[in-house]
Amino acid sequence: AQKITQTQPGMFVQEKEAVTLDCTYDTSDPSYGLFWYKQPSSGEMIFLIYQGSYDQQNATEGRYSLNFQKARKSANLVISASQLGDSAMYFCAMREGPDSSNTGKLIFGQGTTLQVKP
């Protein structure tokens, strides 16, 4: 069964420092995609970064990078040079491939609340 686990309910980081948010996943489908979203208090889900299961290199998008360790089934988000505006809830999510009975279904972790201190 597909599952996403985020073990850090809350994290603090000093402004300008880097922070890693943990995410592990479980799936039996060889084809899947992993996402990270940011949700500020307004409620909007903001797409940050995506990693496909067949991608050879770790995904990067500006200050965001995804540390993808396929054998360990982990997809940690790294935010470099944290900013005050990074304070929000962060969700890891997974979607299985087109041949899966779960295709079209995005499964989310419980989220990590990140607070950036000035």
Added chain:
Amino acid sequence: KAGVTQTPRYLIKTRGQQVTLSCSPISGHRSVSWYQQTPGQGLQFLFEYFSETQRNKGNFPGRFSGRQFSNSRSEMNVSTLELGDSALYLCASSHTGWYSSGELFFGEGSRLTVL
């Protein structure tokens, strides 16, 4: 390019009433999925539509239903509202049912309060 548009943004209903929420996907996107977010249960998948067909459904009672129109716009309906239906309802759109680029974007959500 316009983003995913959800209406209404906020609404208040009473128990027993019904509600219809609307989602207009990004132009050219054919897949629309719906999610319910509550403090207790987190984000849960409701259903996904692709080219007007429901392809997958989450574990919700039959009071929750949806549909997709030929222009890819989608609506979800909740009948006989219960207090526990109070939640943020999020809609997401993507170009195809599967993608390799991670193109899956959310609207700002419809916040439903049931009194």
